[in-house]
Amino acid sequence: xxxxxxxRWDRTKILLCxxxxxxxxxxxxxxxxxxxxxxxxxxxxxxxxxxxxxxxxxxxxxxxxxxxxxxxxxxxxxNxxxxxxxxxxxxxxxxxxxxxxxxxxRxxNxxxxxxxxxxxRxxNxRxxNxxxxNxxxxNxxxxxxRxxKSYVNSHDFFAEIIRRQKVEDFSEAEWAMIGVILVHxxxxxxxxxxxxxxxxxxxKKLAKVGFDEWAIKYAEVMG
Numbered sequence: 001x002x003x004x005x006x007x008r009w010d011r012t013k014i015l016l017c018x019x020x021x022x023x024x025x026x027x028x029x030x031x032x033x034x035x036x037x038x039x040x041x042x043x044x045x046x047x048x049x050x051x052x053x054x055x056x057x058x059x060x061x062x063x064x065x066x067x068x069x070x071x072x073x074x075x076x077x078x079n080x081x082x083x084x085x086x087x088x089x090x091x092x093x094x095x096x097x098x099x100x101x102x103x104x105x106r107x108x109n110x111x112x113x114x115x116x117x118x119x120x121r122x123x124n125x126r127x128x129n130x131x132x133x134n135x136x137x138x139n140x141x142x143x144x145x146r147x148x149k150s151y152v153n154s155h156d157f158f159a160e161i162i163r164r165q166k167v168e169d170f171s172e173a174e175w176a177m178i179g180v181i182l183v184h185x186x187x188x189x190x191x192x193x194x195x196x197x198x199x200x201x202x203x204k205k206l207a208k209v210g211f212d213e214w215a216i217k218y219a220e221v222m223g
Contacts (some may be wrong), residue, residue: 008059152213
């Protein structure tokens with residue numbers, strides 16, 4: 001069938017045109033093409049192999065990308081609002097300033113992905129792997145974060161979880177320790193040297209609300 005992909009900014013501008021089995025087929029066979037700003041809203045791209053694809057500023061709102069392989073893909077500034085990315089592989093993907101509000105990322109692998117400045121409000125990150133992901137400046141407000149994995153060294157994830165706690169959840173002394181960590185970022189050796197066992201209750205309280213990686217890590221640090 002004839003597949004035509006146009007620009008989200010100017011629908012008279014054709015970015016890709018040809019005979020393909022589907023939009024998925026067209027994208028997989030043109031991974032090296034410059035598809036920045038492509039209008040792909042609502043596209044069925046389940047299981048698509050789009051590793052390294054250039055989809056900067058593309059409109060993928062409500063697209064279905066379950067089990068898709070997007071490793072090292074360029075998605076900076078892309079609109080992925082409401083997109084389904086369950087179990088997708090996004091390792092090393094460039095998602096800086098991407099719009100992911102309401103996106104379903106359950107079980108997605110975001111290891112090493114750049115999510116700096118990304119808008120993740122209301123996104124579902126349950127079971128998502130965040131190991132070494134850059135969340136600097138990302139908006140995680142209202143995102144479902146319980147069950148996320150490998151966030152233990154993420155300063156920005158820690159800051160977001162702390163932001164959700166009530167003042168009465170911690171003592172004045174505990175808040176003081178938390179404040180120092182937020183200012184100086186997470187450095188386990190420094191935390192051990194400065195607080196020893198005194199800060200463990202903080203991590204245990206966070207474990208009780210569904211985030212146990214810090215308590216597990218600190219127990220290892222303390223030996």
